[in-house]
Amino acid sequence: MTTILILGGGTGGVVAANVLRRTLGKEHKIVLLDRKENYNYASSYPLLMLGKRKPGQISKKLQRLSRKAINVIKCEVESVSPQEFKVHTDKGSLEYDYLITSPGVEHHPEAVPGFREIAYNVYDLEGNISLSNRLKTFREGKIVIFISSLPFSCPTAPYEMAFLLDDYFRNQGLRGKIEIILVTPEPYPEPLAHPSVGDSIRKMMKKLQIGLFTEAKVLSLDPGRGTLLLDHGITLEGDLFLGIPPHWGPSFLAGSGLLDENGWLEVDPHTLETRNKRIYGIGDATSLRLPVTRVLAPKAGVFAHFEAEVVARNLASLIQGKKGDFRYTGKGV
Numbered sequence: 001m002t003t004i005l006i007l008g009g010g011t012g013g014v015v016a017a018n019v020l021r022r023t024l025g026k027e028h029k030i031v032l033l034d035r036k037e038n039y040n041y042a043s044s045y046p047l048l049m050l051g052k053r054k055p056g057q058i059s060k061k062l063q064r065l066s067r068k069a070i071n072v073i074k075c076e077v078e079s080v081s082p083q084e085f086k087v088h089t090d091k092g093s094l095e096y097d098y099l100i101t102s103p104g105v106e107h108h109p110e111a112v113p114g115f116r117e118i119a120y121n122v123y124d125l126e127g128n129i130s131l132s133n134r135l136k137t138f139r140e141g142k143i144v145i146f147i148s149s150l151p152f153s154c155p156t157a158p159y160e161m162a163f164l165l166d167d168y169f170r171n172q173g174l175r176g177k178i179e180i181i182l183v184t185p186e187p188y189p190e191p192l193a194h195p196s197v198g199d200s201i202r203k204m205m206k207k208l209q210i211g212l213f214t215e216a217k218v219l220s221l222d223p224g225r226g227t228l229l230l231d232h233g234i235t236l237e238g239d240l241f242l243g244i245p246p247h248w249g250p251s252f253l254a255g256s257g258l259l260d261e262n263g264w265l266e267v268d269p270h271t272l273e274t275r276n277k278r279i280y281g282i283g284d285a286t287s288l289r290l291p292v293t294r295v296l297a298p299k300a301g302v303f304a305h306f307e308a309e310v311v312a313r314n315l316a317s318l319i320q321g322k323k324g325d326f327r328y329t330g331k332g333v
């Protein structure tokens, strides 16, 4: 019997668990660990923000996986000891034969002074629930969407939010009274894609009169004045601030020897193996460079999904005594 621990019940972890369960016999144990009770579908947060989805429509209980003989444990993972093949949690330690880590990113709004006081965190469920209530009565003023730092998950999401807000207020006949601007440290929209993508987004924004500030370094927000402070002494006033908080790699893995110098999981771009052959890393927590182009993979669910498939299929083959020859090719569509 083999025990596979999966750390993280988000996109990567859930796909890995499902593929493994489909390909491996029940004699092998699949255990999924997450601090949360629910899987939340973040791609629908922009619709939640506009009141077009309810929280219950975009969340599912992770325990539902237990019907498929996937053991789900709600716990906080505190550290990993690769030499002992152990994961330490607030509910005790667990041993593994193989470990798949897909813990996503850590959000640190507190790293931007004033963020928690006046900005809505549009990258979490609660932030979007509060914002959807606020938008119901927002009739005029300036909306500032800002990206605190790079990298951040789903590079399209802030642009999608700006376009959706434009449409939302246009439909209510209020667009003339509402200014929308987007502030980003990126040199242009979507720099991980072909430059023509950024170019067409820029043109669409211009046409819809959505302001764009590029190469902006966010320093702080001033709750008293209702301003966003950028470097070079630039101050932007706003009535509603929608923030994407700084993203950090998995700090509980510090000391495990699995992280690169920037705190992200270092993985082989083809097999997703970490420096330790029994541990795999997938999803947003990795600093994966795409095969061939060597460009950093965008932190997006579509990438996590296909990475998880490769890892799960290879592991299932290895456990069944076959060669694990599935390779990640950079698929993310």
Ligand SMILES: Cc1cc2nc3c(=O)[nH]c(=O)nc-3n(C[C@H](O)[C@H](O)[C@H](O)COP(=O)(O)OP(=O)(O)OC[C@H]3O[C@@H](n4cnc5c(N)ncnc54)[C@H](O)[C@@H]3O)c2cc1C
Pocket (backbone or CB within 6 Å): 007, 008, 009, 010, 011, 012, 013, 033, 034, 035, 036, 042, 043, 044, 045, 046, 075, 076, 077, 078, 102, 103, 104, 105, 122, 123, 124, 153, 154, 157, 252, 282, 283, 284, 285, 299, 300, 301, 302, 303, 304
């Ligand atoms: C607003 C928004 C819109 C998006 N839209 C899209 C889109 O349209 N298309 C797309 O492809 N992607 C989109 N994404 C990105 C996508 O959601 C992520 O890329 C994807 O979820 C990453 O999967 P993951 O498995 O790496 O991490 P996650 O899905 O974040 O899962 C990580 C899990 O690990 C758990 N965890 C972490 N640390 C611990 C610990 N120490 N102990 C216990 N549990 C822990 C967390 O609770 C979490 O459940 C969007 C993201 C956002 C925020």
